[in-house]
Amino acid sequence: MTNQNARSAESVAKNAAPGRTSTINTDDLIEWFAADARDLPWRGPEVDGWGVLVSETMLQQTPVARVMPIWREWMARWPKPSDLAATSQAEVLRAWGKLGYPRRAMRLHEAASAIASEHDDTVPSDVDTLLALPGVGTYTARAVAAFAYGKRAPVVDTNVRRVVARAVHGEGDAGNPSPNRDLADVDALLPSDDRDAARLSAALMELGQTVCTVKSPGCEICPIVADCAWQHAGRPAYAGPPKKVQRFAGTDRQVRGLLLDVLRRSEGPVQRPELDAVWHDAAQRDRALDSLLVDGLLEQTEDGRFGLPGEE
């Protein structure tokens, strides 16, 4: 195992100066991950690119605990992209359940069709090819390349951004996302070897999720605390611009969720009054219903009822 970021006398000296950029010991992090990583189902050796793509899509803005049962069910029902592609949108939306952001399910369904028809039913390993798939963005494309195919690709999610902001830059937390800067920061940390780089990417995410957390970081058990610029700077509080908080209660998002839940739980299309019952504000209800139709998450039947797409 090679390590391009071995700690040097110079970097240790730099670490001692608060507020300065530091270099973390990537070997320590990789070793820690090998010993302490959680045993998540999509990390199994038998999991292929499809399993990783499904897990990464489900994990977008969604906690691990909620994803696990749904991911297992999907893998059992649809072990290959073509299996999902052959399924109706209505069935896919029901199986997505209450994971949230159901447009993800529609995009994954579209991606499965593209993979089946254009990529020989095999999830691509090339980042640019992955990026062309619906629902696959900067994060997911690199996560699949690294975790499924062991490639060297900077994988930057909210956790990695926080770890880098702290350990490398000595800041309390990351500011607004800046994709190019974030990718460059992480790229600079990655060993040149593909396998080691992929392991480090997984380790950085795991550290941010389980140790270097937002509220109560476990610095006392952190494998790279000796090199952490934030630690050396006295763990300063976040000093950047205030982060934007999105409301949920009372928003169109909530109404859309309530409407869709009626359809998920019904056998087939329902009459308008059944939908109207879920929300008091008629104008907002209509707006939400219309947006669901526009998004293709709902369809209207010939006789005026509403149902999940692709349903009779």
Added chain:
DNA sequence: CTCCGGGACA
């Protein structure tokens, strides 16, 4: 920059 779900936990 705004919108897009939903649940758990302080």
Added chain:
DNA sequence: TGTCCAGGAG
């Protein structure tokens, strides 16, 4: 009640 959670797209 507020906050966070393996983001992506318009």
